[in-house]
Amino acid sequence: MVAVPEPEQARWLAEAYRYPGEAVAGRPWVRACMVSGLDGAAAWQGRSGGLSGAADAQVLAVQRALADVVLVGAGTARSEGYGPADVHPELGAARIAAGQEPAPAIAVVSARLELDPGSDLFARPAASPGARTLVITARQAPTAARRALERVAEVVVAGEEQVDPPAAVRALAARGWYRILSEGGPQLLGRIWAAGLLDELCLTVSPLITAGDASRILRGPGPGAADRTPMALASVLTADGFLFTRYTRATCA
Numbered sequence: 204m205v206a207v208p209e210p211e212q213a214r215w216l217a218e219a220y221r222y223p224g225e226a227v228a229g230r231p232w233v234r235a236c237m238v239s240g241l242d243g244a245a246a247w248q249g250r251s252g253g254l255s256g257a258a259d260a261q262v263l264a265v266q267r268a269l270a271d272v273v274l275v276g277a278g279t280a281r282s283e284g285y286g287p288a289d290v291h292p293e294l295g296a297a298r299i300a301a302g303q304e305p306a307p308a309i310a311v312v313s314a315r316l317e318l319d320p321g322s323d324l325f326a327r328p329a330a331s332p333g334a335r336t337l338v339i340t341a342r343q344a345p346t347a348a349r350r351a352l353e354r355v356a357e358v359v360v361a362g363e364e365q366v367d368p369p370a371a372v373r374a375l376a377a378r379g380w381y382r383i384l385s386e387g388g389p390q391l392l393g394r395i396w397a398a399g400l401l402d403e404l405c406l407t408v409s410p411l412i413t414a415g416d417a418s419r420i421l422r423g424p425g426p427g428a429a430d431r432t433p434m435a436l437a438s439v440l441t442a443d444g445f446l447f448t449r450y451t452r453a454t455c456a
Contacts, residue, residue, distance in 0.1 A: 212261075213261070213264075213265055213268075213291070213293040213294055214293065214294070214297075216261070216262060216265040217265055217268065217269060217294055217297065219438060219440070220262075220265060220266055220269055220405070220449070221269065222234070222269060222270075222382045226381045226382045227381070227382075229376075229381055230381065231372050231375065231376045231380075231381045231383055232381060232382060232383065232402050232403070233274075233372065233383045233385060233395060233400050233401055233402050233403070234266070234270070234382075234383065234384050234385065234402065234403040234404075234405060235384075235385040235386075235387070235392055235395070235401060235403065235404050235405065236263060236266050236384060236385070236386055236405045236407075237251070237386075237387055237392065237404070237405070237406055237407070237420040238251050238254045238255055238259060238406070238407040238408075238409055238420075239254065239406065239407075239408060239409065239419075239420050240254050240408075240409050240411045240412060240413050240417075241408065241409070241410065241411060241412050242412050242413060242414060243419055244413045244414070244415060244417035244418075245387075245388075245389055245417055245418050245419055245420045246417045246418065247411070247413045247415075247417065249282055250282055250283060251279075251283065251387070251388075252283060253413075254407075254409040254411055254413070255407075255409065256409070256443055256445060257443065258442035258443045258445050258447075259407045259409070259445055259447075262405075262407065262440075262447055263386075264291055265291070265294065266384055266405065267288055267291070267306075267307055267384060268291035268294040268295070268297075268298065268307075269294075269382060269384075270307045270382045270383065270384035271303060271307055271308070271375075271379070271380035271381060271382040271383065272307050272308045272309070272310050272337075272375055272378075272380040272382075272383055272384070273288060273307050273308070273309050273310065273384050273385075273386055274310045274312065274371070274375070274383055274384065274385045274386070274391075275309065275310070275311055275312070275385070275386045275387065275388075275391070276311070276312050276313070276387060276388045276390060276391035277311055277312065277313035277315075277316075277317060277318055278388055278390070279386065279387050279388035279391070280309075280311050280318070280324060281317075281318075281322075284323065285309065285311075285323070285324050286322075286323035286324055286327045287306070287309060287323075287324070287327055287328070287329040287335075287336060288306040288307045288308070288309055288329075289306060290305045290306045291306075306329070307384070308335055308336070308337055308378075308380065309324065309335075309336045309337070310336075310337040310338075310339055310371075310375060310380075311324065311336065311337070311338050311339065312339045312340075312366050312371060312391055313338060313339070313340055313344075313366075314340060314341040314343075314344060314362070314364070314365050314366050315344060315345065315348075316338070316340055316344045316345055316348035316349055316352060317348075318338065318348075318352060320351050320352055320354065320355045320356075324336055325352075325355040325356055326355070335356070335357065336355075336356045336357075337356065337357050337358075337359060337375075338352050338356050338357070338358045338359065339359050339361050339366055339371045339374065340358060340359070340360060340361070340366060341360065341361070341362045341363055341364055341365055341366050342360050342362065342363050342364075343363060343364050344360075359371075359374045361373075361374050367398075368394050368395050368397075368398040368400055369398055369400065372400055385401075387420070388418075388422075389418045389419060389420055389421055389422035389423075390422050390423060392420065392421050392422075393421040393422045393423030394423055396421055396423075396432065397423060401432070401452070402451060402452055403437075403449065403450065403451045403452070404434065404449075404450045404451075405447070405448070405449045405450075406420065406448045406449075406450070407445055407446070407447050407448075408445065408446040408448065409445060410443075410444035410445060432452060433452070433453040434450035434451065434452060434453060435450060435451050435452070435453045436448065436449075436450055437449045437450060437451050
């Protein structure tokens with residue numbers, strides 16, 4: 204990462220991670236931001252934050268500041284203690300100038316609705332009216348849990364027994380949220396990839412070896428045992444021993 208003082212560094216990173224014209228023109232662009240250790244682990248002691256650091260947190264904050272909505276699985280939201288997104292101190296004005304809300308919305312994906320309506324995600328006031336929490340679920344989700352969450356958040360049905368990723372993305376786009384940042388977890392990201400929706404992967408490689416049995420950044424059977432997705436390397440940055448890689452699908456490069 205280029206050594207420039209704040210707030211210039213945040214603005215420099217914002218340009219480096221700027222969404223492509225497709226997203227601005229109204230075509231949903233799904234970017235995933237994940238972290239892994241040198242041995243491929245996607246978490247340490249059950250949390251991806253255990254692999255992170257100050258530089259990684261700064262890159263994530265900038266990526267959030269560029270997104271219309273942050274898409275996250277319920278398990279990750281619980282384990283990482285999610286709350287409403289904050290306004291970036293240097294980039295909030297740029298969001299408003301671009302026609303965005305001061306902070307992105309949070310969209311939680313949960314087929315079973317195992318979410319606490321009293322958690323920070325729903326109880327803590329959002330930084331702006333547009334930074335509300337959205338719950339994306341399936342039609343067969345438990346009725347009582349759905350009614351409880353409808354009191355504190357907007358609940359959207361996208362799928363029957365499981366949440367259907369294409370339907371979820373369409374629901375976000377219908378709200379004008381085309382710049383989509385998926386923060387995982389591995390199961391949700393695996394389903395997004397299997398549905399052919401992953402346009403970009405921003406992978407932070409942490410300078411840590413943890414071993415153990417932690418998951419990979421994507422989990423799931425995928426569309427087929429022999430299927431692979433070619434990716435094109437768009438950029439590599441480094442700071443504090445971390446590598447910040449950005450790949451796009453080869454067809455999108």
